[in-house]
Amino acid sequence: MNLKEKTRALFAEIFSYPATHTIQAPGRVNLIGEHTDYNDGFVLPCAIDYQTVISCAARNDRTVRVIAADYDNQVDEFSLDAPIVTHNSQQWSNYVRGVVKHLQQRNNTFGGVDMVISGNVPQGAGLSSSASLEVAVGTVFQQLYHLPLDGAQIALNGQEAENQFVGCNCGIMDQLISALGKKDHALLIDCRTLGTKAVSMPKGVAVVIINSNFKRTLVGSEYNTRREQCETGARFFQQPALRDVSLEAFNAVASKLDPVVAKRVRHVLSENARAVEAAGALEKGDLHRMGQLMAESHASMRDDFEITVPQIDTLVDIVKATIGDKGGVRMTGGGFGGCVVALIPEDRVPAVQQAVAQQYEAKTGIKETFYVCKPSQGAGQC
Secondary structure, rough: OOOHHHHHHHHHHHOOOOOEEEEEEEEEEEEOOOOOHHHHEEEEEEEEEEEEEEEEEEOOEEEEEEEEHOOEEEEEEEOOOOOOOOOOOOOOHHHHHHHHHHHHHOOOOOOOEEEEEEEOOOOOOOOOOOHHHHHHHHHHHHHHOOOOOOHHHHHHHHHHHEEEEEHOOOOOHHHHHHOOOOOOEEEEEEEEOEEEEEEOOOOOOEEEEEEEOOOOOOHHHHHHHHHHHHHHHHHHOOOOOOOHHHHHHHHHHHHHHHHHHHHHHHHHHHEEEEHHHHHHHHHHHOOOHHHHHHHHHHHHHHHOOOOOOOOHHHHHHHHHHHOOOOOOEEEOOOOOOOEEEEEHHHHHHHHHHHHHHHHHHHHOOOOOEEEOOOOOOOOOEO
């Protein structure tokens, strides 16, 4: 039974009437453009075929009833006429409540909803299960009540909910790609203007995500340190963000910068250029150049931004040795563990999976998790 069938069946069973709509919103993986988002730069993610699915119907009152199928059918119920506050014991509820609360501030013309939620985006793997949930809930209200909100506004609403209601700082990329993803395409996103460009993915290429399952410990504190170092760099150049600094300007004065800050700045500037070039390489179907850019990106994250760990570097080395120049691989996400992403010809996927299975655990003592994904459509009815 797929997620649509599962949520529709559970909806009818619990609420004793049929759902009128089923909405999906996907998770995502970032192909290239790491730690560029908060520097007003460019990212190149794609939506993946793991999603949050919600079967739903409008109510004729002001009550919102939610069933979480993946949490033993836990229930949340709240009124649109009372202040929406955080739920003390059900963290998943706060993503729903936060989205609804911020929607009210945007367009308070909607009424109550019954919904059943289920998803298969792996949690804790850096594939944006939370953004997928936020965008799915926003799309439910937009579709049921014909709210005049586009995908970018639904994405911004989800980001606000996560930042201000749930209390987790995040950029806009995760929600934006979940809302606006396009089947068989990646999306080049300008994180300053929120402008997007769909980039067609070469035929016969799989998007492979491998979770190192290395438990991240430093990610919060080190992430904040990296942001501060980037802001220090922007101030040195008297610019609002590193987006506004050219590599030429940097190279001319790099020796005058603090050596650590200089390394951080060099990563961001070179990674921005790589993200833009990668979009062109993908569009031309140039998997060889894309692989080079992904290798340069990983080396820059390892040597200049210093956010990889030995387990991740090991995974990258295993994949690279197996695919040679036919595809690319790099760490994806905030760093200090998490996942690697690889673009691999479909006929090479079994060899990569076998090589990783034989070598990674033997070298690190940790078992990986392997996902083969397709670039997928953003949020909407399913």
